[in-house]
Amino acid sequence: MSSETPIKNVTLVGASGNLGRVLLSHLLKTNLHITILQRASSKSTYPSHPNLTITTAPSWSVPELTLALHGQHAVIAAFPLRDLPAHLTLAAAAYASGTVTRFIPADYGSVDARSKRAQDLVPLFGKKVQVRETLEMLSEVSGGRLSWTSLVNGHFFDWGLTNGFLHFYPFGQPPRAHILGSGNEKSSQATLGQVSKAVVSILTGDAGHLEKTRNKVLMLQSFLVSQNEVVDVLEKVTGNKYERQYVDTEEYINERKRVADAGGEGAGEAIEDLVFALGVVEGDWTNRQEYAMGLLGLEEEDLEAVVRKALEETEEGRKLLAGSGNYL
Known part of the structure; x- marks a missing residue:
């Protein structure tokens, strides 16, 4: 299955971070219903909003996260990719949920993580590639139900x-x-606001727009x-x-x-x-095939x-x- 259906319910992980706070502000201006998923140890608080729900995962495990993500259509990872297992666990839970159709990983790259030089100099970029490769595999085994979009935006x-x-x-x-x-x-x-606009563009698009952005690395500025x-x-x-x-x-x-x-x-x-x-x-x-300002409407x-x-x-x-x- 590779046909896209409109997204209504979105889970944001990392809503209290530098990017997450701006993302949340932009997402709450849409008609999407946003769920903030946080760890049990989180002390973060958020203002009330009719389209906002706060959910706490008792543990960061596939079973617990699968329950939290059931009924959701998209997941945004906006927490640092220092802890690779935490991101891979979230991706596995999105697949296991049976309902998530789009996953936006914590890429937001200063450079394209596929760069060999970047991976040689900074191990973080290798971790980003591992997350992408995992999402590619999960998309395949889901029959295309789960898809992903990675954003590369510069500093x-x-x-x-x-x-x-x-x-x-x-x-x-x-x-x-x-x-x-x-x-x-x-x-x-790119500014944090510009990255947030790109995320909103992806998630609020119609089926045709979702199809154009599925399983791709998109670059913006x-x-x-x-x-x-x-x-x-x-x-x-x-x-x-x-x-x-x-x-x-x-x-x-x-x-x-x-x-x-x-x-x-x-x-x-x-x-x-x-x-x-x-x-x-x-x-x-600006001369890369993945440059997507027009596609994202930016x-x-x-x-x-x-x-x-x-x-x-x-x-x-x-x-x-x-x-x-x-x-x-």
């Missing part, structure tokens, strides 16, 4: 702009940017941008001149890989730095508006904008 731009992940430091004295290579290489990056272009905009909206620190890309990747492989203190930060670097050097998919966002909004969401950023006269 979470608005999330990473002010917390140092993207190596921009707007609150430093002086503000600075840590730039790989010439800083002119462009990469696809808010914009294709270079590191220098981001700094230019930061300087414009804050009125502050940035110190641009340029480093050789390959030397940086090799040094960070050595630290990551050594383990111990600093290894976690080194892995994040490798993810950042991969997104810079392998993140342009439009690019305005870089300056996104930068200003990201700054406005932090106290330090509001002070910067107020000092420049750009805070409204």
Whole structure:
């Protein structure tokens, strides 16, 4: 069976996370009924909404999750893919539920996880591939009833702009940017809201749209941008001149890989730095077959508006904008 039927009931796992909170907000603006599935240990709370249900799994096992997912039509995994067994268990339960027809795994990649270099540098990308391969197998054994869609969106731009992940430091004295290579290489990056719009597009589509997105990796962006272009905009909206620190890309990747492989203190930060670097050097998919902005009904966002909004969401950023006269 490969025909698609419209989706009504959606389970979101990881609703309290950076992406999950934004996803939930977008999903609740639709006519879908949303169920938040959480572990028994979760302390997260959510505002009441007529289309929202909270369900707790007594244990993270296939039998318990199967019961929780029965009657659901789609599952969104929005929790970190550090714990591979937890994600594989959720996928197995979606298959066993007998009712789930679409699974959106926690891909949301800075790069395509199928990249051999990405897998060699960061084990996380290998885990993402394992989840995809499991979903492919489950789709086959279900006779096509269960399908999946993986989203690859580049770095979470608005999330990473002010917390140092993207190596921009707007609150430093002086503000600075840590730039790989010439800083002119462009990469696809997306806001949390843009990723959420993509998920909504997939789940609210008619049977024809669901068919077009089934069992596929789809790539999206808010914009294709270079590191220098981001700094230019930061300087414009804050009125502050940035110190641009340029480093050789390959030397940086090799040094960070050595630290990551050594383990111990600093290894976690080194892995994040490798993810950042991969997104810079392998993140342009505007010419890839999987590029799906049109299919998902998405439009690019305005870089300056996104930068200003990201700054406005932090106290330090509001002070910067107020000092420049750009805070409204």
